[in-house]
Amino acid sequence: MASATDSRYGQKESSDQNFDYMFKILIIGNSSVGKTSFLFRYADDSFTPAFVSTVGIDFKVKTIYRNDKRIKLQIWDTAGQERYRTITTAYYRGAMGFILMYDITNEESFNAVQDWSTQIKTYSWDNAQVLLVGNKCDMEDERVVSSERGRQLADHLGFEFFEASAKDNINVKQTFERLVDIICEKMSESLDTADPAVTGAKQGPQLTDQQAPPHQDCAC
Ligand code: GDP
Numbered sequence: 001m002a003s004a005t006d007s008r009y010g011q012k013e014s015s016d017q018n019f020d021y022m023f024k025i026l027i028i029g030n031s032s033v034g035k036t037s038f039l040f041r042y043a044d045d046s047f048t049p050a051f052v053s054t055v056g057i058d059f060k061v062k063t064i065y066r067n068d069k070r071i072k073l074q075i076w077d078t079a080g081q082e083r084y085r086t087i088t089t090a091y092y093r094g095a096m097g098f099i100l101m102y103d104i105t106n107e108e109s110f111n112a113v114q115d116w117s118t119q120i121k122t123y124s125w126d127n128a129q130v131l132l133v134g135n136k137c138d139m140e141d142e143r144v145v146s147s148e149r150g151r152q153l154a155d156h157l158g159f160e161f162f163e164a165s166a167k168d169n170i171n172v173k174q175t176f177e178r179l180v181d182i183i184c185e186k187m188s189e190s191l192d193t194a195d196p197a198v199t200g201a202k203q204g205p206q207l208t209d210q211q212a213p214p215h216q217d218c219a220c
């Protein structure tokens with residue numbers, strides 16, 4: 001459960017030898033953009049899911065190796081709450097990374113990205129890392145949001161950008177791995193420069209500086 005893990009998240013884990021770090025990642029965006037499909041595509045291939053639905057929010061766990069570190073990802077899904085834009089603020093607490101998703105065949109979901117971005121900025125750490133993902137890029141015939149518009153919005157918001165398809169398994173793994181890499185980069189930056197009293201705090205390292213991101217578009 002979130003409350004049991006928040007306190008150690010983002011910190012070097014000594015009591016559990018199975019991972020070095022744990023990152024909480026949230027997938028956010030309008031209903032039906034494909035968040036749950038995206039999570040299932042990523043997490044279900046080779047790992048046993050830990051699925052919790054009692055509090056109306058679900059997450060899955062996956063441990064990956066990046067930068068010589070075992071990183072346990074706790075990836076949260078919204079269990080339908082996004083339909084009413086009433087996602088509890090507790091959902092945002094302790095998140096180091098966000099996948100902000102829209103559907104390239106749905107203009108409204110793209111128009112809502114700005115609002116979701118504001119929610120992230122309001123309820124999460126100032127320096128939580130965000131990746132903008134235009135999902136369903138397999139549906140080229142029904143596309144209404146061009147790659148260029150997606151990229152421009154990502155630039156404007158200071159996020160990196162991918163187009164992806166949960167259905168055809170395009171850029172799903174890459175999205176998560178890039179997000180983890182950005183979080184790791186920011187973490188090591190702040191560990192290099194920050195006051196240890198700050199980096200050792202309950203909320204984890206204070207991440208600083210937004211960088212201008214490279215772009216990776218859909219391969220389809
Ligand atoms: P959520 O409400 O954001 O969690 O969206 P879901 O994962 O429930 O997906 C909504 C609908 O979009 C479902 O019918 C999915 O099968 C479909 N869907 C999700 N991802 C993709 C995708 O990458 N391509 C296509 N063509 N359909 C998708």
Ligand code: MG
Nearest residue numbers: 035036079080
């Ligand atoms: Mg869902």
